[in-house]
Amino acid sequence: MFKKIGLSVLTFLFVSSFMLLNAGTIKIGAIVSATGPASFLGDPELKTLQHYVKKINDDGGVNGQKLKLIAYDTGASPKKAVTFVKRLINQDKVVAIIGPSTTGETMAIIKFVQRAKIPLISMAGAVVIINPVKKYVFKMVATDRMACQRIMQDLKKRKLTNLALISGSGGFGKSMRKQCKDVAPSYGVKIVADETYGKKDTDMTTQLLKIKNNKKVQAVLNPGFGQGPAIVTKNYRQLKIKQPLYESHGVASKKFIEIAGKAANGVRLVAPPVVVADKLSDSNPVKKVALAYKNEYEKTFHTQVASFGGHAYDSLYAIVAAIKAQKSTDPKKIRDGIENLKNFQGIDGVVNMSPTDHLGLDTKTGMVLLDIKNGDWSIVK
Amino acid sequence: MIEFFGFLLSGVTVGFVYALVGIGFTVIYNSSGIINFSQGEFVMAGGMSTVFLLKAGLPLGVSFILAILITSMIGIVLYKLIAFSKNSSQISLIILTLGFAIFLRGLAEVVFDKELHTMPSFVGDGAFDMFGTVLTYQSILIMIVSIVIVVALYLFFKKTKTGQAMMAASINVDAAKLMGINIKKILMINFALSAAIASIGGVLLTPITSTNYEVGIMLGLKGFAAAIIGGLGSPFGAVAGGLVLGILESLIAGYVSSEYKDAVAFVALLAILFFMPGGIFGNTKAQRV
Numbered sequence: 001m002f003k004k005i006g007l008s009v010l011t012f013l014f015v016s017s018f019m020l021l022n023a024g025t026i027k028i029g030a031i032v033s034a035t036g037p038a039s040f041l042g043d044p045e046l047k048t049l050q051h052y053v054k055k056i057n058d059d060g061g062v063n064g065q066k067l068k069l070i071a072y073d074t075g076a077s078p079k080k081a082v083t084f085v086k087r088l089i090n091q092d093k094v095v096a097i098i099g100p101s102t103t104g105e106t107m108a109i110i111k112f113v114q115r116a117k118i119p120l121i122s123m124a125g126a127v128v129i130i131n132p133v134k135k136y137v138f139k140m141v142a143t144d145r146m147a148c149q150r151i152m153q154d155l156k157k158r159k160l161t162n163l164a165l166i167s168g169s170g171g172f173g174k175s176m177r178k179q180c181k182d183v184a185p186s187y188g189v190k191i192v193a194d195e196t197y198g199k200k201d202t203d204m205t206t207q208l209l210k211i212k213n214n215k216k217v218q219a220v221l222n223p224g225f226g227q228g229p230a231i232v233t234k235n236y237r238q239l240k241i242k243q244p245l246y247e248s249h250g251v252a253s254k255k256f257i258e259i260a261g262k263a264a265n266g267v268r269l270v271a272p273p274v275v276v277a278d279k280l281s282d283s284n285p286v287k288k289v290a291l292a293y294k295n296e297y298e299k300t301f302h303t304q305v306a307s308f309g310g311h312a313y314d315s316l317y318a319i320v321a322a323i324k325a326q327k328s329t330d331p332k333k334i335r336d337g338i339e340n341l342k343n344f345q346g347i348d349g350v351v352n353m354s355p356t357d358h359l360g361l362d363t364k365t366g367m368v369l370l371d372i373k374n375g376d377w378s379i380v381k
Numbered sequence: 382m383i384e385f386f387g388f389l390l391s392g393v394t395v396g397f398v399y400a401l402v403g404i405g406f407t408v409i410y411n412s413s414g415i416i417n418f419s420q421g422e423f424v425m426a427g428g429m430s431t432v433f434l435l436k437a438g439l440p441l442g443v444s445f446i447l448a449i450l451i452t453s454m455i456g457i458v459l460y461k462l463i464a465f466s467k468n469s470s471q472i473s474l475i476i477l478t479l480g481f482a483i484f485l486r487g488l489a490e491v492v493f494d495k496e497l498h499t500m501p502s503f504v505g506d507g508a509f510d511m512f513g514t515v516l517t518y519q520s521i522l523i524m525i526v527s528i529v530i531v532v533a534l535y536l537f538f539k540k541t542k543t544g545q546a547m548m549a550a551s552i553n554v555d556a557a558k559l560m561g562i563n564i565k566k567i568l569m570i571n572f573a574l575s576a577a578i579a580s581i582g583g584v585l586l587t588p589i590t591s592t593n594y595e596v597g598i599m600l601g602l603k604g605f606a607a608a609i610i611g612g613l614g615s616p617f618g619a620v621a622g623g624l625v626l627g628i629l630e631s632l633i634a635g636y637v638s639s640e641y642k643d644a645v646a647f648v649a650l651l652a653i654l655f656f657m658p659g660g661i662f663g664n665t666k667a668q669r670v
Contacts, residue, residue, distance in 0.1 A: 039495055169640075195639045200599035202398050202590040205391035206634040209514055213384060227497050227591045234589075238508055238515045259499045259591045262506070 025068040026061075026329050028053070028319060029094035031084050031109070032123075032312075033101045036075030041101040044309035045123060046071055047301055049098065052316055062323050070094060076101070078108035085109040089116045095331045096322075098315040099123055101308075103175075110137055119322075119335040121315040123308070126175060130358040138338055138358045140314045140351050142366040144172075144223075147249050147270045148180040150367040151221060152187035154268070154380070160219040160244065164193035164211045166204065166232060168224030172250050176223035192216045197228060204232045205239065212241050219243050225250035230259040237263040244268060249367065254304050257375050267372045268380065272307040274347045276368060276377050286365050290347045310347035318344060318351070386512035388635035389628060394520040396627025398589075401527045401582040402604025403611065403619035405575045408534065410613045412551050412571040414471060418478045419459060420579055421601020422485040427452045427580025428592035429489055432498040441503070449580045455485070456576025460569050482597070489594035502588035523585050530578060531616045547571060606650050612660025621661050625649070 030049050033042035053069040061067060070092045072084040081100050088094045089112065096119045100106050103126040110129075113120040113136050122129050122139040129139050155163060163184065167177035173196070181191055193214050195207040211217055220243055222232050229251045236245055245267050247256075252271035257264045273280060277290035293313055294305045321344060322337025323329055341360065344351040349365035369380040402424055409417040430451045434444035459481050463474055504518040538544040549557040550567050558564055582600075583592065590596065604619075607626050611618025629649050634642040653660065 043495075195634075197639060198599075198643055200596070202586070202600075203391060203395045205394075205514055206388055206631045207639045209384070209387050209391065210635060212513070227593070227596075230497075230499075230591060231589070238517060255497055259497055261499070 024064075025066045026323065027068045027070060027092060027094045028316070029085075029088035029092060029097040030069060030071040030312075031074060031081055031088070031097065031099035031101075031105070032071060033076035033105070034073040036077070038076035038102050040306070041123070041308045042073065042076075044297075044306045045099070045101060045312040046073070048297065048309040048312040049316060051296075051300055052313060056320065062320050063327065065329070067320075074100060074105060076105065078105045081105035081109050082112065085112045089113070089118055094118065095329050096121070096319045096334050098312065098319070103129065103171075106137075106139075110134060113137065117335075118331045119319075119338055121318060121338070123311040123315060125172075127179070133356060133358050136335055138318075138353065140318065140346055140348055140359065140361060141311045142249070142272055142348055142361055143179070143359070144176040144248070145179040145183060146361070146366050148176065148183045149187075150270045150369060151180070151246055152183055152189050154369055155189050155219060155246075156187045158219075158244075161189050162192045162216045162218040163189050164195070164214065164217040164220045164243075165191055166193075166195040166197065166207055166211065166220060166222050168222075168226070168228045168250075169196050169198055170225060170228075172225040172248075173223045173228075176248055176250075180221065180223065197224075197232070201228065202231065204228075204235050208232070208235050208239055208241065212239055217243055219246060221246040221248075223248040223250065227259065230256055230264075233260040233267060234263045249307070252307060252370075257372060262375075264372045265374065269370050269372070270367045271370050271377070272310065272348055273365065273368050274305060274307050274310045276370060276379060277305075279377065279379055280368070284365070285345050285350050286347065289345050293347050307348075314346035314348055314351075317346070383512050384635070387514040388631045390512055390514055390516060392628035392631030393624060394516065394523075394627070395631065396607075396624035397520070397524045397527050397620075398586060398600075398623070399603045399607040399626050400620040400623025401523060401530075401585065402579065402600050403607030403623050404527065404530055404534070404616045405579040405582070406605055406608035407611075407613060407616050407619050408575040408578065409571060410608075411538075412547050413463075413568055414551070415463070415474050415478065416605070416613070417459070417572075417575065418475065418601065418605075419482040419485060419597075420575070420604060421597030421599070422482045422489075423452055423456065423576045423579030423597070424583040424586070424600050424604075425489060425592060425594065425597035426455055426485060426576075427583030428587040428596070429493050429498070429583075429594070430580070431584045432500050432587065432592060433493055435500055441501075445584055448584060449577050452576045452580035452583075453573040456572040456574075457569055459576075460572035464565060464568070482601070486594055486597065493594060495594060497591050497593045498587070499591040500587050503585075517589075519585070519588055526581065526585060527620060530581070531620055534616045543567070543570065606647070610650060610653050610660055615660075618660055625661070 032046045034046045049069055053067050057066045074080040098121050101123050103124040106122040106124045106129050120137050125141055125144055127143045127145050167173040193211050197204045222229050229247055247267050247269040249270050252275050273286045274290040277294045280287040297305045322334045326333040326337040339353050341351055341353045349361045351360040353360040370377040371380055405420045427448050430448035431444045434447055502519045504522050508515040508517040538548055546562045547567050550564055607623035608619045610625055611622030630642050633645045
């Protein structure tokens, strides 16, 4: 009998002491695909979140409270994302959620955060996430549509209005191909050839030969990710195709230049600002934060910065800014705080949220146009 | 017309890539009757080992030879696993090779990394212009090496005692044992040989396609298709199968749509399995099941 009472008292003390300990922390959930096919996204995202949560806590936390990151790895599976979002909402009782890394996973969990009224900042690319606007769903990552618009602007300026597409058949290439075909007419650009390649193909000569023999083509655009674009670029140079070659933000890494080698020289591509942080002009509002992040990331993890980690940084600091502005950790208040973010200087660009715009990023700061020269990037003025 | 030759040529270059991977399938199948689904991963292991040995500062030739040795060792490990579960049915053994492939992929992810890598080509980046397209030196090297390997295998199986013993073991294990042939040793050599061929392929392909931990999935699949089209037992068949596959893909992409390229290639595979179950070069005898 006494034993039982003693045990329950102990348990009570144990539990309440935990509750006391936790009273001072702000729990933020994260759903990332740190392993599996989208690990190139999730891995730098998770590293960034862990590093900067620690840094914020070392500097005294937010409004005197410490942050606690609860992160789950989905391996890019929407099914797992659903399981984890339920766990974050019901068991972990987080106040805001960052992620998931991919569009498919994000779409799968939207209805759960909407129902639970917990703000979500997705790190995925597609427009559908925030269009139409959903009350609790935000994202600050540049869309593939913005990348297309930036390229079309440039094509219009150079009067290269007959465009050939050669797209990867993976999710990235497919989505961007659709967006580019969608926005092309509004810039007076005509798609005169539309080829695709499997994302693991070893040779794209045939497709490029068709483009080469098409007399109408004035420029070629290659939306794609991974080794595919590098092979396209090599084949392009081997076939001595004269027209300018455009690539997507999917190859905005030094890895692409390393793999495509000399063939990469002369390629024009769009890129998120962080990869060229050190080359941005000082007047660019993004430069300071992007450069600081780039240097810190490269110093801490000894690898080249990937633009994807920047999405995590922006999401985390947007939530922190919202908590500070609202002086509250109530999820509904945090949501209001994110929606009212004005002139927020993130790594991916300057963000101005509003009730009708849950992306808030503008094309000018969101994407930069680069030329590859002598194995390095230079910004197109 | 010149366009047609262009498509044909690029089909041939891709075809030899598939062939080079396909040959490895035939070697193991010939001796053990097992389809080794880790063949693509052997290719990956060869390429990745060479890249990382090069990065460690070793000269190209030394890295190449070390990579072949490493991959052969992996082949022997797979053989030991198969020998360990010798009472299992053939289908379990094939599944075992599938599991081994997943294991190798995971291992490469941990031992190496998840990034893409490339390396300089042995023969430089030059190319011959012809039919409005190009034939790179590296592609020519791949063609020559594939043919040399096939001829060497033919001579090995026909003219050497070990090769003859392997053939004997593949036709009737029990009779071969009674003749005093050491089956275990024969099979082990075969797995090592097949892994070595795969790793040569990996090294030759890396300058063209670049490599990472999962490059073996696609190469393995296309190589398998090449081997099947050619009739599983024959290295000559693997080359012919690779060429059929590569040329078909290229012509479909050229004249129909690149969208249907992969689909049509696999439809061709099904058609061949339906109408010529033994493949182009295979024997149609139904004795080895």
